Amino acid sequence: MRCRQARHRFTRTVGAAPGVAAGHPLRLAYADPPYPGNARLYRGHRDYAGEVDHTALIATLASYDGWALSTSAAALPTVLALCPPGVRVAAWHRGERPTASRWPLNAWEPVIYHGGRPNDPSRPTGATRRLDSLIHGVSPMTTLPSRVIGAKPAAFCRWLFDLLGAQPGDSLDDLFPGSGAVTRAWTAFTNAPDPSPQALTDTSRPSPRDATPHRGDAT
Ligand SMILES: C[S@@+](CC[C@H](N)C(=O)[O-])C[C@H]1O[C@@H](n2cnc3c(N)ncnc32)[C@H](O)[C@@H]1O
Secondary structure, eight states: OHHHHHHHHHHHHHOOOSSOOSSOOOEEEEEOOOOTTOGGGGTTSTTOOSSOOHHHHHHHHTTSSEEEEEOOTTTHHHHHHTSOTTOEEEEEEOOOOOOOOSSOOOOEEEEEEEEOOOOOTTSOGGGGOOOSEEEOOOOGGGSOTTOOTTOOOHHHHHHHHHHTTOOBTBEEEESSOTTSHHHHHHHHHHTOOOOOGGGGSOTTSOBTTBOOOOOSSOO
């Protein structure tokens, strides 16, 4: 019962895409690797393979029509230096994590993005209003202990899809699926039937293939 309610909440938050886009479908990708220097937090995960080679990752992303890459504010300068010209940076304000720090607490996560679909000038401005900033807090206190570190909430996923101008008919490769939340959100967004058993779970629930005790927030 709780599962069904969580799925309903998640799907409702993501919402469906507004309509089929004119023109050709886009190949889109989203990469949510561990923050550079923090891959060790995922030791024991099935897909753990040490530090992610961001140079190779960005080369892979560049083959898509549109892509987005989440990283940490601390790593942003280094990661940006590896990116092709024309990338943009969006900000997810997710709130701070309670931790001792001599410096201001980090409360946001950058999303580097490139390409995608621009607004259709023939549609009214209000219908296509997109923002490069999302304020949507997540509280570690409200998540299960076995939640995947860095699992993305439904509101983030919807914002991400809009950032790239995604439409039904496009494809999205979720390169670091973790809990599978982004893929589930994509299925809801494009209104396709979701055959996976994980569709019954919320982002805050452990997936059978990727469940690590929550240890703060670093991804
Ligand atoms: C930030 S999490 C992804 C969270 C996901 N977006 C979600 O919503 O649940 C990063 C994922 O990358 C995996 N991972 C860790 N090191 C990796 C590596 N070297 N190559 C590929 N995946 C790795 C982790 O196990 C984890 O599942």
